[in-house]
Amino acid sequence: MRNKLLSAPYLVWMAMFTIVPLCVVVYFAFTSSATGAFTLDNILQIATYTPIFLRSIGYAIAATLICLLLGYPVAYVIAQARPGAQRFLYMLIMLPMCMSFLLRTLAWVSLLQDTGIINNLLGHFGIGPLPLIRNAGAVVAGMVYNYLPYMIMPLYTVIMKIDHSLIEAAEDLGCNGRQVFSRVVFPLSLPGIISGITMVFVPAVSTFYISQKLGSTSTTMIGDVIESQFKAAYNPNLGAAMSLVLMVLIFLSIGIMNRFAGADEDEVITV
């Protein structure tokens, strides 16, 4: 049908501003910043940043798992609520995502720092000050705080859609509460889990603000390094190489995860 032509402007746009830029990244990654000639130096240089890559992945995995553990019950509770309450609760999950994450992270600093709100409170009871900030725990907590809604959203969408008669059928066939969960609800919510993991892991592994504000020099993440290549050190070629490696790592892990879970292409993102 002629209808297909309607997507032409969009396709041109995506080619120009999604695909071409990625090609430019590849181009920069394989050229020298000094001479502009082809080189593998940038890619090879990344080896020295391996600890930072590993740290980023470690933090992101930790944050993702914590989000899943914290978020699943919340999503479940929301999905079980009355329809009116469901909307309201879901809206409250979405709301923080729309607010400046920079300011919200700053608020965390004020909560966690040595003279911050929490330590002040604890001080009244003669405890502390506890070292709540400038460590790996604070960075991971900051990630969990920022990305928890991204986990709850797809989980809720999937759990909500589970036909209640399936649960009744499972009960009818002799499942107790825990079996209903492990044999029916959990497998059916797998697509939401996959999509939640992706939506938390990707921004977590590549963040560069949270680690700057809540971490220390020993918690530097790959996002920080990439940012400094563009904004401080100005070695865009090395930055491009890092971005490329980061992107490839992420797409590989998403691909592997989808393969394992047999997830289909259905997008679980809704408003």
Add this chain to the structure above:
Amino acid sequence: MSESLIRLTELSMLFDGETVLDGLNLTINDSEFLTLLGPSGCGKTTTLRIIGGFLSPTSGDVFFNGRRINDVPPYKRQINTVFQKYALFPHLDVYENVAFGLRVAKLPKEEIDKRVTEMLGIVSLSGFEHRAVTSLSGGQQQRVAIARALVNHPKVLLLDEPLGALDLRLRKDMQNELKRIQQAMGITFIYVTHDQEEALTMSDHIVVMDKGHIQQIGTPEDIYNEPENAFVADFIGESNILDGVMLADYKVRIFGHSYVCLDSGFAKNEPVDVVIRPEDIDIVPAEAGVLTGTVTSVTFKGVHYDIIVDFGGFKWLIQTTDFQPVGAKIGIMLEPDAIHVMKKSVYSDSFGDYSSYSDEYDELEDDPEGLCDEE
């Protein structure tokens, strides 16, 4: 009256390499009620959508009043459609739904008002003008859909299984209603259904289709009484289909007995399919019958009993008002007009054996919604 209005020539349709229509030829007369009948996937909906202009045939032509209309878009055809699930516009009320086509055609306000009011009267929906279409019952929505199409005074109305979503009682009422409207308006209805009873009740002509081919075209009586092959015989009503040999004109041999029949024009000793309708078989005492068999199952159907009788391994379905217990030995008589002889076809031997009675019957009763032939 009956001159050709729509002509389909060598119409073929392929979807993703699969043949849905294969060289279809069909002439549709003005002011007739024509039904395309067949199981799902037979190509009937595809044919309808080609006539409506929603699909372009892979090859072949569509003529309307002698003019080729293959490339005429739906909005320029004097044809309107009643869609399977009505496709009423949910954002418009009953009046605006019916007025839709007239508004698009930019008719004067008074004209629109007059025609819409009149049409709502015809479909017995006066007073429903400003109801939301979503608040109507299935039958009412159905009538809005019909009014919305007919108000444009189309030459042809296409109906795609329009009664499929209604319950049995309502369906019967609407069948009469549709026939009445068609006769009152005097326009051509092309009706798609998989329900043979619906087809027999309403149509002037029935086109029986299967696997993209027309199997038979004829009046309801022709189709029922003179099916052309085993498929048609089986699809329309219940039939016992037997192997026979044509001994001579008006003489056919079945199961070693020869019978007088009303068919002629076959070669001598030509193998044929013989159809015997279950209601045409007379039950007589065992000793008086030409054939004797044992009753193996009895089902009460209200008006009659369905009994399955085993004649030496071959099971027949007989419909009778006399109760026969399971295990009874009975005889049967066959009048010449109970026997219908057909040429052998690709469908021979695939229908007509009631050995697995219940399955076969179910297959006919519950239709798989006829959705598969959509695209």
Add this chain to the structure above:
Amino acid sequence: MKKLGRVYTVVIYLFLYIPMIVLIVASFNTGKDLTTFDGFTLQRYAELFRDRTLLPLLGNSVLIAVLSSVIATVLGTAAALGIHSMRGRIRSVVMSVTTVPLMNPEIVTGVSLALLFVFVGVVLKVNSILGFVTLLIAHITFNLPYVILSVMPKLTQMDPHLREAALDLGCTPVQAFFKVVIHEILPGIFSGAIMAFTMSLDDFVISYFVYGPNFVTLPVEIYNYVKKPLQPKIYALFTLLFLMILSVMVLMNLMQMRDEKRRKLQRPE
């Protein structure tokens, strides 16, 4: 068990909302610090409205958000209609490309666009290519998937015969779209547009890489405050934005509720 779930949910919501409450409280604080509440004042709001630096930046953010979400909504809706009529392989390829900006880390999207713009700038021999146009392009690019992904489900839900019915009744394809189809997918278009708008308004990472000194958005400026102390009037701004977004969301919810009620009536199962 049910009670436990409820308590737990409340705790998680507190976890999500305490930092925002801290910021809102700070907007009424006479002191400049987030950690200690010295006294109640509305002075921050007065400062905010007198302000000549923050509000223009908010204006920039809103301008970019409005333009990018409107353009993305038009382009994206057209694209969704086009993709909807595609089949098989082509469709899944296009959908995969559509999700790339969603899957890709924001920093990579930002870096890739920045490199493209700089590259183009070098080719065109323009010194300062980064600015309004590059920001707009970047925002449209990451907004498009949100629009498409919220319009597509509405198209799939829609009875395909509705469009055909309109054509059947004499509408040209364009008329059929504006008279019938658009009414069916409007909720999707709306939520896509609003989502695009909020994403754009709050975007920092991508903007950070493609903004120029001549055109700065609010989140970028907040980030640049890292070096200087944050002015407390920004908390007042946060509070106002919070209320604004809250009311937009409530409105959206009411709209969706109406839409769902209508659908329920339509299919009385």
